[in-house]
Amino acid sequence: MTTESSPLTIAQLAELAGVSTATVSKVVNGRSQVSSETRAAVEELIRRHGYRRQRRRSTPTALVELVFHALEGDYPVEITKGVARVAREHELTVGISDLCCDRSAADAWLEGVLRRRPSGVIAVFSCLTETQHEQLALREIPLVLLDPADAPARNIPSVGAGNWNGGLTATRHLLGLGHRRIGIITGPDSALSSRARLDGYRTALDMAGVPVDPELVGRGDFLIEGGLAEGHRMLRLPDRPTAIFATNDGQAIGVYHAAHRLGLRVPDDLSVIGFDDMPSMRWAIPPLTTVRQPLAEMAAAATSMVLKLVNGEQPPQSRVELATDLVVRESTAPPPLPPA
Numbered sequence: 146m147t148t149e150s151s152p153l154t155i156a157q158l159a160e161l162a163g164v165s166t167a168t169v170s171k172v173v174n175g176r177s178q179v180s181s182e183t184r185a186a187v188e189e190l191i192r193r194h195g196y197r198r199q200r201r202r203s204t205p206t207a208l209v210e211l212v213f214h215a216l217e218g219d220y221p222v223e224i225t226k227g228v229a230r231v232a233r234e235h236e237l238t239v240g241i242s243d244l245c246c247d248r249s250a251a252d253a254w255l256e257g258v259l260r261r262r263p264s265g266v267i268a269v270f271s272c273l274t275e276t277q278h279e280q281l282a283l284r285e286i287p288l289v290l291l292d293p294a295d296a297p298a299r300n301i302p303s304v305g306a307g308n309w310n311g312g313l314t315a316t317r318h319l320l321g322l323g324h325r326r327i328g329i330i331t332g333p334d335s336a337l338s339s340r341a342r343l344d345g346y347r348t349a350l351d352m353a354g355v356p357v358d359p360e361l362v363g364r365g366d367f368l369i370e371g372g373l374a375e376g377h378r379m380l381r382l383p384d385r386p387t388a389i390f391a392t393n394d395g396q397a398i399g400v401y402h403a404a405h406r407l408g409l410r411v412p413d414d415l416s417v418i419g420f421d422d423m424p425s426m427r428w429a430i431p432p433l434t435t436v437r438q439p440l441a442e443m444a445a446a447a448t449s450m451v452l453k454l455v456n457g458e459q460p461p462q463s464r465v466e467l468a469t470d471l472v473v474r475e476s477t478a479p480p481p482l483p484p485a
Contacts, residue, residue, distance in 0.1 A: 152195030162187050191283055208238045208263040214270045216243040218395055219423040224269055227444025259284055265451035270294050287454035291447040294336050304447040304465045308338045311436040311469035312345025315418050319388045320353050323479045328361040328386035330375045330396050342392045361386055365396050372399020380407050387480035388416035394423045397433055412478035422472050431475035439467050
């Protein structure tokens with residue numbers, strides 16, 4: 146934070162803002178009983194001048210707040226395992242929240258966080274706003290982004306995976322088996338990971354001299370239903386794909402169901418590859434070929450970052466990206482031979 150003068154006390158901030166010291170105290174401590182205009186004015190003064198605490202900062206709670214955009218599927222379970230492993234080593238409790246990217250839920254969550262004063266916050270696939278980031282920073286609560294939905298600001302540490310390389314590797318695997326009609330079902334357009342996996346797919350096709358067919362690029366949502374809908378659409382094309390890269394394991398299961406409904410067998414008639422390598426995917430029928438995203442390791446790295454920040458240290462890197470690996474199982478094979 147850049148200040149134009151020495152930090153101000155609550156009384157000085159109140160005088161400049163033309164409000165009571167009680168009102169400024171509510172803003173500083175994240176209370177909700179303040180109008181949005183007054184809150185914005187006080188926080189702007191804090192950004193400009195800084196805030197001098199009139200007593201020693203209270204000790205943070207031995208708690209790491211883990212906040213998800215949605216608690217669905219195996220993804221949050223793997224993340225929680227990684228956070229819990231590091232938290233146990235440091236005798237910290239893990240608190241879990243689900244915002245569903247709802248603005249009112251996020252505001253209520255933030256007010257609770259400021260009241261609980263955790264050691265740090267890990268936001269997964271974050272939908273927190275820039276203002277909410279600033280409010281955490283003003284109260285000196287460390288924040289680390291895990292698998293960020295968009296490119297994070299330089300001053301916010303983050304942990305992610307090699308999504309572009311994963312998309313490249315998955316598509317190259319299918320090309321190496323002889324496939325040329327390769328479909329892809331992306332995640333949300335707004336997701337950084339989705340765009341990176343799509344770029345990796347396009348790069349692999351371009352390097353192999355295979356043009357991208359727009360009909361084989363489906364817009365998904367990282368949910369089983371999206372994989373089912375787009376898989377069904379692609380597999381009913383006159384020149385249907387012989388392979389589909391589903392960009393996450395949930396959508397891959399949706400493609401399995403679409404193929405089954407149309408009387409197609411995986412991998413005899415259609416190869417399918419996912420992304421994530423959730424533990425249950427080895428028990429799919431057939432077991433799913435996928436790109437392993439080391440979610441538990443990513444979560445552990447994010448927790449270690451938070452602990453460094455709590456101790457007043459800066460992490461060696463503001464952005465950590467862990468490698469992805471191809472896990473070949475039984476859902477991919479060479480394309481079927483054309484009819485004689």
